[in-house]
Amino acid sequence: xxxxxxxxxxxxxxxxxxxxxxxxxxxxxxxxxxxxxxxxxxxxxxxxxxxxxxxxxxxxxxxxxxxxxxxxxxxxxxxxxxxxxxxxxxxxxxxxxxxxxxxxxxxxxxxxxxxxxxxxxxxxxxxxxxxxxxxxxxxxxxxxxxxxxxxxxxxxxxxxxxxxxxxxxxxxxxxxxxxxxxxxxxxxxxxxxxxxxxxxxxxxxxxxxxxxxxxxxxxxxxxxxxxxxxxxxxxxxxxxxxxxxxxxxxxxxxxxxxxxxxxxxxxxxxxxxxxxxxxxxxxxxxxxxxxxxxxxxxxxxxxxxxxxxxxxxxxxxxxxxxxxxxxxxxxxxxxxxxxxxxxxxxxxxxxxxxxxxxxxxxxxxxxxxxxxxxxxxxxxxxxxxxxxxxxxxxxxxxxxxxxxxxxxxxxxxxxxxxxxxxxxxxxxxxxxxxxxxxxxxxxxxxxxxxxxxxxxxxxxxxxxxxxxxxxxxxxxxxxxxxxxxxxxxxxxxxxxxxx
Amino acid sequence: xxxxxxxxxxxxxxxxxxxxxxxxxxxxxxxxxxxxxxxxxxxxxxxxxxxxxxxxxxxxxxxxxxxxxxxxxxxxxxxxxxxxxxxxxxxxxxxxxxxxxxxxxxxxxxxxxxxxxxxxxxxxxxxxxxxxxxxxxxxxxxxxxxxxxxxxxxxxxxxxxxxxxxxxxxxxxxxxxxxxxxxxxxxxxxxxxxxxxxxxxxxxxxxxxxxxxxxxxxxxxxxxxxxxxxxxxxxxxxxxxxxxxxxxxxxxxxxxxxxxxxxxxxxxxxxxxxxxxxxxxxxxxxxxxxxxxxxxxxxxxxxxxxxxxxxxxxxxxxxxxxxxxxxxxxxxxxxxxxxxxxxxxxxxxxxxxxxxxxxxxxxxxxxxxxxxxxxxxxxxxxxxxxxxxxxxxxxxxxxxxxxxxxxxxxxxxxxxxxxxxxxxxxxxxxxxxxxxxxxxxxxxxxxxxxxxxxxxxxxxxxxxxxxxxxxxxxxxxxxxxxxxxxxxxxxx
Numbered sequence: 001x002x003x004x005x006x007x008x009x010x011x012x013x014x015x016x017x018x019x020x021x022x023x024x025x026x027x028x029x030x031x032x033x034x035x036x037x038x039x040x041x042x043x044x045x046x047x048x049x050x051x052x053x054x055x056x057x058x059x060x061x062x063x064x065x066x067x068x069x070x071x072x073x074x075x076x077x078x079x080x081x082x083x084x085x086x087x088x089x090x091x092x093x094x095x096x097x098x099x100x101x102x103x104x105x106x107x108x109x110x111x112x113x114x115x116x117x118x119x120x121x122x123x124x125x126x127x128x129x130x131x132x133x134x135x136x137x138x139x140x141x142x143x144x145x146x147x148x149x150x151x152x153x154x155x156x157x158x159x160x161x162x163x164x165x166x167x168x169x170x171x172x173x174x175x176x177x178x179x180x181x182x183x184x185x186x187x188x189x190x191x192x193x194x195x196x197x198x199x200x201x202x203x204x205x206x207x208x209x210x211x212x213x214x215x216x217x218x219x220x221x222x223x224x225x226x227x228x229x230x231x232x233x234x235x236x237x238x239x240x241x242x243x244x245x246x247x248x249x250x251x252x253x254x255x256x257x258x259x260x261x262x263x264x265x266x267x268x269x270x271x272x273x274x275x276x277x278x279x280x281x282x283x284x285x286x287x288x289x290x291x292x293x294x295x296x297x298x299x300x301x302x303x304x305x306x307x308x309x310x311x312x313x314x315x316x317x318x319x320x321x322x323x324x325x326x327x328x329x330x331x332x333x334x335x336x337x338x339x340x341x342x343x344x345x346x347x348x349x350x351x352x353x354x355x356x357x358x359x360x361x362x363x364x365x366x367x368x369x370x371x372x373x374x375x376x377x378x379x380x381x382x383x384x385x386x387x388x389x390x391x392x393x394x395x396x397x398x399x400x401x402x403x404x405x406x407x408x409x410x411x412x413x414x415x416x417x418x419x420x421x422x423x424x425x426x427x428x429x430x431x432x433x434x435x436x437x438x439x440x441x442x443x444x445x446x447x448x449x450x451x452x453x454x455x456x457x458x459x460x461x462x463x464x465x466x467x468x469x470x471x472x473x474x475x476x477x478x479x480x481x482x483x484x485x486x487x488x489x490x491x492x493x494x495x496x497x498x499x
Numbered sequence: 500x501x502x503x504x505x506x507x508x509x510x511x512x513x514x515x516x517x518x519x520x521x522x523x524x525x526x527x528x529x530x531x532x533x534x535x536x537x538x539x540x541x542x543x544x545x546x547x548x549x550x551x552x553x554x555x556x557x558x559x560x561x562x563x564x565x566x567x568x569x570x571x572x573x574x575x576x577x578x579x580x581x582x583x584x585x586x587x588x589x590x591x592x593x594x595x596x597x598x599x600x601x602x603x604x605x606x607x608x609x610x611x612x613x614x615x616x617x618x619x620x621x622x623x624x625x626x627x628x629x630x631x632x633x634x635x636x637x638x639x640x641x642x643x644x645x646x647x648x649x650x651x652x653x654x655x656x657x658x659x660x661x662x663x664x665x666x667x668x669x670x671x672x673x674x675x676x677x678x679x680x681x682x683x684x685x686x687x688x689x690x691x692x693x694x695x696x697x698x699x700x701x702x703x704x705x706x707x708x709x710x711x712x713x714x715x716x717x718x719x720x721x722x723x724x725x726x727x728x729x730x731x732x733x734x735x736x737x738x739x740x741x742x743x744x745x746x747x748x749x750x751x752x753x754x755x756x757x758x759x760x761x762x763x764x765x766x767x768x769x770x771x772x773x774x775x776x777x778x779x780x781x782x783x784x785x786x787x788x789x790x791x792x793x794x795x796x797x798x799x800x801x802x803x804x805x806x807x808x809x810x811x812x813x814x815x816x817x818x819x820x821x822x823x824x825x826x827x828x829x830x831x832x833x834x835x836x837x838x839x840x841x842x843x844x845x846x847x848x849x850x851x852x853x854x855x856x857x858x859x860x861x862x863x864x865x866x867x868x869x870x871x872x873x874x875x876x877x878x879x880x881x882x883x884x885x886x887x888x889x890x891x892x893x894x895x896x897x898x899x900x901x902x903x904x905x906x907x908x909x910x911x912x913x914x915x916x917x918x919x920x921x922x923x924x925x926x927x928x929x930x931x932x933x934x935x936x937x938x939x940x941x942x943x944x945x946x947x948x949x950x951x952x953x954x955x956x957x958x959x960x961x962x963x964x965x966x967x968x969x970x971x972x973x974x975x976x977x978x979x980x981x982x983x984x985x986x987x988x989x990x991x
Contacts, residue, residue: 396632401632402561405625409676443640448643483563487563
C-alpha cells in the first residue's frame with residue numbers, strides 16, 4: 001500500500017469510470033446536438049447514450065477478474081462486489097428504459113446524467129469497506145436521488161416529496177456521521193476490518209451502544225424500516241415514476257448490501273442475540289425489533305391504501321422487514337439470501353412502477369380504481385402486473401417466493417440454539433399471508449372489476465411495455481431457476497471474507 | 500409419462516392465453532383436447548407405474564439448499580392423479596356454455612389443473628409446496644370473475660383461508676428443514692429423519708391443520724360452502740372434487756409421514772374434529788334453503804370421513820380415507836354438475852322452495868336421474884364407491900375409537916335425510932296446479948353434459964362394484980419406506 005499505481009487503480013474502477021464518462025456524454029450530446037429535436041427524440045437519444053454507458057460498465061465488469069482491496073478497504077473489488085454492481089447496472093438500465101416515454105421534464109440530459117451519477121454512488125457504496133468512503137458514496141447517491149425526486153417541476157407533490165425525502169435523508173446522514181465519528185473515536189480506524197480487530201473483545205459499553213444505534217438509525221432511513229419510514233410513502237407517491245422505481249430498487253439494494261457489511265464485518269463482535277427469550281444486547285435485537293415493526297406496520301398500513309403508489313411504498317417497508325432477516329442471520333447463507341431477495345425484489349418493484357406509469361399516463365392517476373379494466377385493455381401489461389404482485393406476495397414459482405423461503409431458512413438456521421430466529425420467521429410468514437389480501441385488491445381491479453370510466457385513449461408505449469414484459473419474464477425465470485443467482489452469490493460470498 | 504400431465508396442462512394454459520381473440524369460442528375445444536391429453540397421460544402413466552414407489556424424474560434444483568425437482572408416484576398418487584384426469588375433462592364438459600372471457604377461463608382452469616397434478620406427484624416437500632400454491636391463485640380469479648352469488652367475497656375468503664393454511668405449512672416445513680440439518684427437502688429423507696418428540700408435538704398440528712384447512716376440517720371449513728356456492732359449476736366441481744383432496748393429501752403425505760409421533764399425540768383431537776365435521780356438515784346441509792349450499796355442506800361432511808380415516812392410524816382406515824378422496828371427488832362432481840349446470844343454468848334459481856314448483860323431474864328427467872344416482876352414491880348405498888370407502892373408514896374408526904365411529908354413523912343417517920330432502924323438494928314434488936302453462940321451456944340437457952355425467956356415474960359404479968381396482972394401488976403404498984415410521988409408531 002506504499003505507492004499508488006494509477007493505472008492499476010483505473011483498471012479497478014473502470015466500470016465506475018465508464019459510467020462517469022457516460023454521464024458526461026449524455027450531458028454533452030443533449031446540449032450540443034439535440035437542442036432542436038423533439039422531446040421524444042431527445043429522450044430516446046439520452047436514454048440510448050445512458051444505456052450505452054451502463055452496458056459499457058457491465059462489459060468492463062465482466063472482463064475483469066481481479067480481486068483487490070485498496071486503501072484500507074476504501075475500494076474493494078471481488079466477485080461479490082462485482083455481482084452487486086452488475087445487478088445495480090441492470091436495474092439502472094431498466095429504470096432508464098422506463099424513463100424514455102415519460103414527459104415530466106424538458107431537462108433530458110441532466111435527468112439521465114443524474115440517474116447515472118446516482119448509480120455511480122451506489123456502485124462505490126457496494127465496493128467500499130471503509131466508513132468515510134461509504135458515507136461519501138451514500139451522499140452522492142442520496143443527493144442525486146433528491147434532485148431526481150423533485151424533477152417533475154410542475155407538480156407540487158413532486159416538490160413536497162423531494163423536500164420530505166431531503167429533510168429526512170439529511171437528518172439520517174447526520175446520524176450516520178455521528179455514529180461513524182463515535183466508532184472512529186472508539187477504535188481509531190475507519191476500515192471495517194480494522195474496526196473489527198480494534199474492537200475485538202471489547203464490552204458493549206455506552207459509547208459503543210450509542211455508535212451502534214446511530215449507525216443503524218442512519219441506514220434505517222435509507223432502507224425505510226419502521227420507525228424511520230415516514231418519508232417513503234410520500235416520496236413514492238410524489239416522485240416521477242422512474243425515480244420512485246430507482247429509489248425502491250437500486251438504492252435499496254446498495255443500502256442493504258452496505259448495511260449488512262458494516263454490521264457483519266465491522267461490528268462483528270457486537271451482534272448480541274435475538275433468539276426467543278435469549279436476547280443479548282447488540283445489533284441483532286435492534287434489527288429484530290425494526291424488522292418486527294416494519295412487517296407489522298408495512299403490511300397493515302398497506303391494506304388501507306387506495307393509491308397504488310402508497311400501497312407499493314408500504315409493501316416496500318414490509319419487504320425491508322423481511323430482508324432484515326437475512327442480515328440478522330449473520331452468516332454467509334444469510335448474506336447470499338439477502339442479495340437474492342433484494343435483487344429480485346428490486347426487479348419486481350421496477351416492474352410494478354412501470355405499470356403504474358402506464359396507468360397514470362392513461363387515467364391521470366394511480367388510485368386502485370384507475371387500474372380497473374387494465375387486464376382487457378392491455379393483456380400483457382395486466383399479466384405482468386399479476387406476476388409482479390404475486391411475486392411480492394410470495395407465490396411460487398415466482399422469484400419473490402424463493403427469496404422469502406431462502407431468507408427464512410437462513411434466519412432459522414442461524415447458529416444459536418432454540419431454533420434461533422424462528423419466532424421472527426413465524427411472524428414474517430404470518431404477515432406475508434396478510435399481504436396477499438392487498439396485492440389481490442390490485443389484481444381484482446385489473447382483472448375482475450368492470451371498467452368504470454370511458455375506455456381511455458391507449459397510447460402505445462413500446463419501450464415501457466418491453467421493459468415491463470422483460471422484467472416479468474426475469475421474475476418468472478429467476479423464480480423457476482433460482483440457482484442462476486444463488487450459485488453465483490454463494491460462491492462470491494464465500495470469497496468475501498465473512499466469518 | 501406422468502410428468503407430462505403437468506407440462507401439458509401448463510402448456511395448454513399458455514396456448515390458451517396466446518390463442519387469438521377472434522377464435523375465442525373455440526377455446527373450449529382446445530381446453531378439452533388438452534385436458535383429454537392430460538387425462539390420457541395420467542391413465543397410461545398410472546397403468547404403467549404400478550403401486551410401488553416409482554421415480555419419474557429427479558434432478559437437483561437448488562443444490563446449495565438440497566432442493567430437488569423430484570417427481571415420483573406411488574399408489575396413492577396414482578389414485579388421485581386418475582381422479583384429477585377424470586375431473587378435469589368432465590369439468591370442461593360442464594363449462595361448455597362459458598361464453599364470457601372463455602379464453603381466460605380455460606387458461607386459469609388449466610393452470611389450476613397443472614398445479615393439482617404437480618402436488619400429487621411431487622416427492623420433494625419444497626416442490627410439493629410450490630405446486631400447492633400454484634393451485635391457489637387461479638381459484639381466486641375463476642370464482643371472482645365467473646362466479647355467482649357473493650362471488651368476490653367467496654373468492655377472497657377462499658384465497659385467504661388457503662393462503663393462511665399454506666403459511667402454517669410453510670412455517671412447519673421451514674422449521675423441519677432446518678432441524679433436520681438443512682441439507683435436503685426430499686420427502687423420503689425427511690420422513691426417515693427422527694425429529695424429537697417435542698418438536699413433532701407442535702410442528703405436526705401446524706402442518707396438519709395448515710393442509711386440512713383446504714380439506715374442510717371443522718372449524719376451518721367455512722370457506723368451503725361459500726366458495727362452492729360462489730364458484731362457477733366447473734370450479735365447484737374441481738374445488739370439491741380435487742382441490743379439497745389437495746389438503747387431505749398434503750396432510751397424509753407430509754404432515755403424517757414427517758411427524759408420526761405428533762400424529763399419535765393429537766390423534767384423538769383430530770378424530771374428534773373430523774367427527775364434528777361429519778355431523779355438523781350433515782346437520783347444516785339439512786336446513787339449507789339454497790340447493791348448492793346443501794351440496795357444499797355435504798362436502799364438508801364427506802371430507803370429515805377422509806380426515807377421520809387419516810386419524811385412525813390403521814391400514815384399513817387409511818386406505819379407506821384415500822378411497823374416500825377418490826369417491827367423494829367423483830360424487831361431489833356429479834352433484835355439483837346437477838345443481839350448478841343442469842338446474843341453476845336453466846331455472847336461474849337455487850332456492851329449494853322455488854324449485855319445488857318447477858316440476859323439474861318431468862322437464863329435465865336426465866338431471867333427475869343423475870341426481871338420484873349421485874345422491875344414492877353420496878348416501879353410501881352399496882354398489883357405489885361411497886359405500887366401500889366409508890365402510891372402510893368405519894371399520895378403521897371402530898378399531899381406533901369406537902365412540903367416534905358411532906357418532907360418524909349418526910352423521911351418515913343425517914346424510915341420508917338431507918339427500919332425500921333435496922331430492923324430494925327439487926325433483927319429486929307434485930306439480931303445482933297451473934304451473935305447467937306458465938313456465939317457459941327449459942333447454943334440453945346437452946350432449947356434453949350427458950357425456951360428463953355418464954363418465955362420473957360409470958366411475959362411481961365401477962369402483963363401487965370392483966374397489967380392488969384402486970385398493971390394489973392404495974394398500975401396498977403404505978408399505979413403502981415413506982410410511983415406515985408411521986407404521987412402526989402405530990404398530991399395525
